[in-house]
Amino acid sequence: MRRSWVVAAMxxxxxxxxxxxxxxxxxxKAGQTAAVAxxxxxxxxxxxxxxxxxxxxxxxxxxxxVEAEEDAGSAQGTFDGIQPPDDRADELRASLDDxxxxxxxxxxxxxxxARRGRFxxxxxxxxxLPEVAAKLDDFAEAHx
Amino acid sequence: MSGxxxxxxxxxxxxxxxxxxGRLAGKVDDLELExxxxxxxxxxxxxxxxxxxxxRRIGGRAGAWLEAVANRLRDGDDRRPARVSFGVVKRIESxxxxxxxxxxxxTNRLEAWTRDHLIGHLPGAGDAPE
Amino acid sequence: MKRLVSIALGILTAIGGFVDIGDIVANTExxxxxxxxxxxxxxxxxxxxxxxxxxxxxxxxxSGRAVFDLVRERxxxxxxxxxxxxxxxxxxxxxxxxxxxVALAIELATSVNYxxxxxxxxxxxxxxxxxxxxxxxxxxxxxxxxxxxxxxVALWRLGPDWGGLLHAAAHPVVPQGEGHPTWWFxxxxxxxxxxxPYEVFFFSSxxxxxxxxxxxxxxxxxxxxxxxxxxxxxxxxxMAGATLFLEPRGIEPxxxxxVALPTLLVLGKLGLAVLLIGxxxxxxxxxxxxxxxxxxxxxxxxxxxxxxxVRPADAPRFHLIVLLSILVGAGLxxxxxxxxxxxxxxxxxxxxxxxxxxxxxxxxxxxPDYMGDKVNSRFTNALGSVYLLLLLVVAVATIPLMILxxxxx
Amino acid sequence: xxxxxxxxxDVVDQAGRRAGHVHDVRLVQDGPLxxxxxxxxxxxxxxxxxxxxxxxxxxNRRKMHGPLLVKLxxxxxxxDGRYVDWDRVRSVEEDRxxxxxxxxDLGQPSPSS
Numbered sequence: 001m002r003r004s005w006v007v008a009a010m011x012x013x014x015x016x017x018x019x020x021x022x023x024x025x026x027x028x029k030a031g032q033t034a035a036v037a038x039x040x041x042x043x044x045x046x047x048x049x050x051x052x053x054x055x056x057x058x059x060x061x062x063x064x065x066v067e068a069e070e071d072a073g074s075a076q077g078t079f080d081g082i083q084p085p086d087d088r089a090d091e092l093r094a095s096l097d098d099x100x101x102x103x104x105x106x107x108x109x110x111x112x113x114a115r116r117g118r119f120x121x122x123x124x125x126x127x128x129l130p131e132v133a134a135k136l137d138d139f140a141e142a143h144x
Numbered sequence: 145m146s147g148x149x150x151x152x153x154x155x156x157x158x159x160x161x162x163x164x165x166g167r168l169a170g171k172v173d174d175l176e177l178e179x180x181x182x183x184x185x186x187x188x189x190x191x192x193x194x195x196x197x198x199x200r201r202i203g204g205r206a207g208a209w210l211e212a213v214a215n216r217l218r219d220g221d222d223r224r225p226a227r228v229s230f231g232v233v234k235r236i237e238s239x240x241x242x243x244x245x246x247x248x249x250x251t252n253r254l255e256a257w258t259r260d261h262l263i264g265h266l267p268g269a270g271d272a273p274e
Numbered sequence: 275m276k277r278l279v280s281i282a283l284g285i286l287t288a289i290g291g292f293v294d295i296g297d298i299v300a301n302t303e304x305x306x307x308x309x310x311x312x313x314x315x316x317x318x319x320x321x322x323x324x325x326x327x328x329x330x331x332x333x334x335x336x337s338g339r340a341v342f343d344l345v346r347e348r349x350x351x352x353x354x355x356x357x358x359x360x361x362x363x364x365x366x367x368x369x370x371x372x373x374x375x376v377a378l379a380i381e382l383a384t385s386v387n388y389x390x391x392x393x394x395x396x397x398x399x400x401x402x403x404x405x406x407x408x409x410x411x412x413x414x415x416x417x418x419x420x421x422x423x424x425x426x427v428a429l430w431r432l433g434p435d436w437g438g439l440l441h442a443a444a445h446p447v448v449p450q451g452e453g454h455p456t457w458w459f460x461x462x463x464x465x466x467x468x469x470x471p472y473e474v475f476f477f478s479s480x481x482x483x484x485x486x487x488x489x490x491x492x493x494x495x496x497x498x499x500x501x502x503x504x505x506x507x508x509x510x511x512x513m514a515g516a517t518l519f520l521e522p523r524g525i526e527p528x529x530x531x532x533v534a535l536p537t538l539l540v541l542g543k544l545g546l547a548v549l550l551i552g553x554x555x556x557x558x559x560x561x562x563x564x565x566x567x568x569x570x571x572x573x574x575x576x577x578x579x580x581x582x583x584v585r586p587a588d589a590p591r592f593h594l595i596v597l598l599s600i601l602v603g604a605g606l607x608x609x610x611x612x613x614x615x616x617x618x619x620x621x622x623x624x625x626x627x628x629x630x631x632x633x634x635x636x637x638x639x640x641x642p643d644y645m646g647d648k649v650n651s652r653f654t655n656a657l658g659s660v661y662l663l664l665l666l667v668v669a670v671a672t673i674p675l676m677i678l679x680x681x682x683x
Numbered sequence: 684x685x686x687x688x689x690x691x692x693d694v695v696d697q698a699g700r701r702a703g704h705v706h707d708v709r710l711v712q713d714g715p716l717x718x719x720x721x722x723x724x725x726x727x728x729x730x731x732x733x734x735x736x737x738x739x740x741x742x743n744r745r746k747m748h749g750p751l752l753v754k755l756x757x758x759x760x761x762x763d764g765r766y767v768d769w770d771r772v773r774s775v776e777e778d779r780x781x782x783x784x785x786x787x788d789l790g791q792p793s794p795s796s
Contacts, residue, residue: 035524035526036526038524039523039524039525039526042523042524042525043525043532043535045523046519046523046525046535046539047535049539050535050538050539053542054542054543055538055539055542055543055546056538056542056543056546057383057543057546057547059382059383059384059385060382060383060385060531060534060538060546062385063381063382063385063531064529064531064532064535067528067529067531067532071528137524140524144451147711147712147713147722147725148711148712148796149709149710149711149712149727149795149796150709150710150711150712150724150796151707151708151709151710151730151795152686152707152708152709152710153350153690153706153707153708153738153739154707154738154739154741154795155643156710157350157686158346158347158350158351158354159347160339160343160577161577167579167584167588168573168577168578168579168580169577169578169579170576170577170578171346171576171577173351174685174686174687175685175686176684176685176686177684177685177686177689177726178684180714180715182715184714184725185725185726185727185769185770186684186725186726186769187714187715187717187723187724187725187726188710188714188723188724188726189717189723192685193577197685198351198576200685200687201350201351201352201687202351202352202355203352206355229717229718230717230718230720230723230724231717231718231719231720232718232719232720233718233719233720234719234720237643238337238338238339238643238644239338239339243719254591255578255579255590255591258590258591258594259587259588259590262590262594263586263587263590263593263594264587264590266404266586268404268405268586269585269586269587269590269593270585270586270587271405271585271586272585348739348740348741349739350739636750636753637740637741637753640747640748640749640750641741641747641748642746642747642748643741649748650748650749650750652749655748655749655750655751656750658750659750659751659752659753662750662752662753663752
């Protein structure tokens, strides 16, 4: 529940996502964002597994997928709101944004299909997800 | 010296008041001490209970606030805290047992007000616990 | 026979009543992040709550005085007021978290946004407090909460490497890539989830509500010593589930839905349905307990009539406080603050506030004026002193750790 | 007079020397009769010492069962108790109580019941 802890910490310590002075700090924020997105993608993958074996109710699956998309989206939103301190940070931002876009696009497709009750389509739609998850994990690892 | 020895703070202050029907009727928030007419050391004449008595114990800003609340609750210029004469005290143990029902006590005003104006109006307020 | 049934019922209720939103969140989060390396904290917490609740239950049974009566008597009007403000605030936060938890559980079953359920949940909580008899209320939700056992069934069906789990639990090490402060911060959260002060307010006031006498002391012991450890075991199965399914995938759960993933992946739809009922019952039961505890603590400080053993009209201020607490608690959830965040705060602050209520009970449990021959044994006092020191250390360490770790991030 | 006028007040002798704060008041039930309660509670004297919650915990009574840890801590913090017979009180002012004689000849309180 990293996201909520972070929000809580911001309230408490009075930190905010304004400009970040040094690039190491920016880099670690990028790493954290990738980890949150990876967690959302992995959650969606488990939900798709459950759908494949008809192990869960549609309403529950939809809820899991909606939340996964929201988590990834809000992590991206928060990260994009941070001012990159230098050129190197710009590069970092661009490469992470590509990954995040891949993730949120697929998560959105999954959510749309689930909302329409087309649970049989989920495994097909989720096919590229493991690769995205692996890339996000690598990114988080490299910039943690 | 043959009577029971008590320490006011340890054995009496802040203890629960229980009325003749076993109902909870406030706390021993303070004690009233008076010099007997025949002379001699002061004796405990009453238990003081309720926000008007508690406010002085709390002190500071919180106490002043409590005092203001107490003053609003009283009728007219009466600034005395609610008083329970020591004559109706039956027993002092882990609670202080009284020999009268709490409806007869001055400390009951706020509770009666809350019942008559708020809680008593909700459906089922008077139903016995099933 | 009748007595045996009532003892069994009490134990079952204690198991189901042990787990609440705090245990669900803390155990799942910890398992997902640290595996079984913090399982020992649950053990420490369970022993602590057994010690604490048994003492409070015994004091209430023998002297008729519930926890906040004693806090006021032993600490005096002023310090007890500070204590009351802190304890009430934490109990209120927990109430809000539980109301949110019930709404989230219903959301998972209906797919209707939880915020729409909050007012309905709040009304139902109040209605039960207002109308339903104390023992029926306690037994019904305690028993229904037992459905959480499905998480243990799932674990057993999965047949994990038990030796590996046990080994990990018995050899706590901070996982790679995690800092010591964060690990300790989660340890405090886990301790606060197992030892929430409201459980003791509720337990001791419940002894008065049910009119326990000396002959019920054995029931008190059995409820606590059997029921709570089994409840603790139940929360450990949630931790184990998260360790097996979420940790390897790097999932950091932030939603109730993710807590259900391990169970449903093993047991499918039926498991999921039963688990959701368990979530509902556990959080709803805890909402009742915290709502009542809001009223108990204030009423016991000021000495006015409390409890469900009298007509609501005879405890008007108590019912007014409970009603307002539920209303404001629901209002807090309706601000769209994440109920999981509220839960995290409530358990961490609970841990920090424990000495405030634990210490007066420890003192009174040694006072023959209240207890007669039922004062603490030497063993209870030795263990009680160890816990007093432990809880003081936790209380001092909590806020600095919270700032240092940015609340565990 | 209220009990709260006495509790916490500074006890001072004729020479202006302080004996400490009133942390409790000892009462004996042998005063004039008062209703159903019987003999009223007569103010016997003041327990004086360092201020704090220690006195309220009741560890000045020998019968307190434990725990040893708390007993020792409270004993160490509040070891300087003295007793002022009410006869020696000259006047009760706001937050201050004047006593006759010297603080040096105040005795230790007898253990509480």
